[in-house]
Amino acid sequence: MIVTFKRPLIPALVAFIIAMLILSMPNTACAESDTTLGDANGDGAVTITDYTLVRLDILGLKSLASAYRVAADVNSDGSITITDYTLIRLHILGLKSISSGGGLPLSGRVIGIDAGHQLHGNYDLEPMAPGSSTMKAKVSSGTQGRFTRVPEYVVNLEVALKLKEKLEALGAVVIMTRETHDVDISNAERAMMMNNTPVDCWIRIHANGNDNPAVYGMCMLVPAAGCMNTSDASVVTQSVSLGQTLLNSAASAAGAKNNGLQVRDDQTGFCWSSVPVCTIEMGYMTNETEDNLLVTGAYQDKIAEGLALGFITYFTD
Numbered sequence: 001m002i003v004t005f006k007r008p009l010i011p012a013l014v015a016f017i018i019a020m021l022i023l024s025m026p027n028t029a030c031a032e033s034d035t036t037l038g039d040a041n042g043d044g045a046v047t048i049t050d051y052t053l054v055r056l057d058i059l060g061l062k063s064l065a066s067a068y069r070v071a072a073d074v075n076s077d078g079s080i081t082i083t084d085y086t087l088i089r090l091h092i093l094g095l096k097s098i099s100s101g102g103g104l105p106l107s108g109r110v111i112g113i114d115a116g117h118q119l120h121g122n123y124d125l126e127p128m129a130p131g132s133s134t135m136k137a138k139v140s141s142g143t144q145g146r147f148t149r150v151p152e153y154v155v156n157l158e159v160a161l162k163l164k165e166k167l168e169a170l171g172a173v174v175i176m177t178r179e180t181h182d183v184d185i186s187n188a189e190r191a192m193m194m195n196n197t198p199v200d201c202w203i204r205i206h207a208n209g210n211d212n213p214a215v216y217g218m219c220m221l222v223p224a225a226g227c228m229n230t231s232d233a234s235v236v237t238q239s240v241s242l243g244q245t246l247l248n249s250a251a252s253a254a255g256a257k258n259n260g261l262q263v264r265d266d267q268t269g270f271c272w273s274s275v276p277v278c279t280i281e282m283g284y285m286t287n288e289t290e291d292n293l294l295v296t297g298a299y300q301d302k303i304a305e306g307l308a309l310g311f312i313t314y315f316t317d
């Protein structure tokens with residue numbers, strides 16, 4: 001009895017160990033993304049020679065949430081050999097060092113984009129800042145075109161997706177809070193998504209509304225001193241610099257009236273953020289001219305182009 005029980009235990013143990021090894025390996029989604037990298041060396045290492053493919057790979061891995069690979073071994077010719085498939089979240093830090101040798105202007109930069117609002121507002125309350133007793137709606141439904149009737153959340157996402165495409169073409173890794181309308185992500189949650197990645201900085205994309213249809217122009221909201229989710233005062237300074245740079249560039253590219261910066265201490269998306277952030281108000285959907293412009297692809301392209309160029313200025317100046 002003892003012998004017959006002990007012997008089957010050995011193959012059972014081996015099977016268990018093999019199962020654990022398989023479970024600890026990169027999953028199918030990860031393996032699929034490997035094929036986009038090219039140049040698999042057969043030994044598990046992958047040589048990357050195209051930074052676009054690096055970006056695609058990282059975006060593909062996004063669904064793995066906390067499971068990412070570390071890239072290492074930057075080669076003298078600028079390519080990277082991945083030898084470490086350790087599943088940790090530090091890949092973004094790895095990417096920064098990878099792309100420092102890259103040729104694209106935003107290589108190595110990780111930029112967040114939040115398309116403001118969503119299909120349905122969520123008027124449950126959340127603290128405006130960590131530990132704050134001031135409560136605000138999780139996410140409102142936003143404004144709407146007074147003349148076009150197009151909802152703000154639609155315009156916001158259209159511009160956000162155009163900006164994403166341009167930033168990626170410039171070499172950046174882009175992290176989006178949403179890419180569809182039917183989501184339920186509070187303003188605090190959006191900020192935490194950016195903190196947790198982490199991104200180098202992020203932009204919240206909105207359009208404005210006003211009871212007076214004559215009011216028009218573009219402006220940028222930036223966090224007030226002391227109201228962010230960090231004791232590092234330089235994050236506020238960087239936010240203001242980011243906001244000013246992006247606003248000037250976007251207003252110039254779009255030919256919009258530049259209404260300047262608005263310093264705000266009441267924005268949940270700012271108060272929860274521990275990384276530089278600003279909010280563009282692209283124009284007034286209650287003004288006939290701007291409402292009609294904001295829904296067109298051509299005008300959205302100009303804004304996105306201006307913002308993308310602004311990011312280059314921000315990171316290089």
Ligand SMILES: [Zn+2]
Pocket residue numbers: 116117142143152206207208
């Ligand atoms: Zn808005």
